[in-house]
Amino acid sequence: MRTKGVSVYYGDKKAIDDVSIDIPSEFVTAFIGPSGCGKSTFLRTLNRMNDTIPSARVEGSIELDGEDIYSSGMDVVQLRARVGMVFQKPNPFPKSIYENIAYGPKIHGLAEGKTDLDEIVERSLKRAGLWNEVKDRLTDSGTALSGGQQQRLCIARAIAVDPEVILMDEPCSALDPIATAKIEELIDELNGRYAIIIVTHSMQQAARVSQRTAFFHLGKMVEYGRTSDIFTNPIEERTKDYITGRYG
Template sequence: MTRVHDNLEPAEAKMAANHVSVFYGDKAAIDDVSIEIPNEYVTAFIGPSGCGKSTFLRSLNRMNDTIPSARVEGEITLDGEDIYKSGMDVVQLRARVGMVFQKPNPFPKSIYENIAYGPKIHGLASGKAELDEIVEQSLRRAGLWEEVKDRLEDSGTALSGGQQQRLCIARAIAVDPEVILMDEPCSALDPIATAKIEELIDEISGRYAIVIVTHSMQQAARVSQRTAFFHLGKIVEYGRTSDIFTTPLEQRTQDYITGRYG
């Protein structure tokens, strides 16, 4: 059972997981997890390696579909609609629930094309001018515009690691998502690039529901308003980030965040 803090202010649930289990073959990586992802909040998933936090994150936009042995039980909803129901358009789902990965993975195309690709295939722009505008606005929101505006035709892969990651965030933003999932977005970045990403998360957080998986406790404490602590495939404790990091209720949470775990 998840220990949920009782002082959470009411928030609109953008996504909800009800009794979700995720199996790889016979092994349950996630075991009967229920949680709501509040809209316009940053929710952090923390926990030791192998606790299932990334698996759970990936089940929120059906990234686990690409792993043949993976199987999801229970219900995950987006605005109340079951995302695993038959006939669900997965491409459309992933536009609504975007994702940023651990290692920046820009397309081997120009900076402009990296951003414009999504809006084009989803038909979000009706002409070149509108597409230009989406590209500029997305790069601005990702805090990258000033650095790349004079070289939009350069390859995305020629940027620095931190810039590439912001390019990937801009790419996720460009298709106007409702939820952004981030799987350790800063683990390959230096402290300055990390600070820029965190500042970016802070700036865009009121606009989307953001879920971030991170191994850095400090980062979770800095960027999120809600924190869920995962352990052995379950959410042990869920509450306001400030409470989880100052007065956790569960001993296992306490031991993990204070560095006494195993």
């Protein structure tokens, strides 16, 4: 994905100011910064989730494979299949584990019949590291799983429609350390199959899971580069101050 001069407004208030970034397909990219700096708002522009907020408007261009995702010809439903989203709080559908995964492939016509659906469900749950834990209870409700399992179910649901990009908005903030470690292992395993962008309030997590990091502050992207450089040799003074804990 590539963004050029992206600004986001909520009514008259500018939440994001002139952000341009190239997001590589082969790496995990982390967005870091203090609360309220705009990182989640910017993430939501990448699959047009801000369309659901009446006062929101987006200026600039965002391209997926060279195509402007805000063009009038863009099918937003198809866009959100290509750019999946995993939210801060796990949000499985109030359906069975099987139906949670099968729902997307069904509505997007990705399965010819039950055999195809069974294969997609099994493959997606395996990729999300959940298959062995739920294979004998696929008819149970997705909401009956633990918080960490629910989040992995939501990741399985996102990858079931074979997206190009997966957006993760603080996916571990509601989880305990053991569940967080499993999600981080999963991100590492999915790295290379999809472009993954993760918003995280944890600098340690960004350092562990990402290869590229963008630092946001007061609606601007202050610095973007290799994660190792951002954390050990930042160019901007504001980045250095945030990394060293002087504010945030």
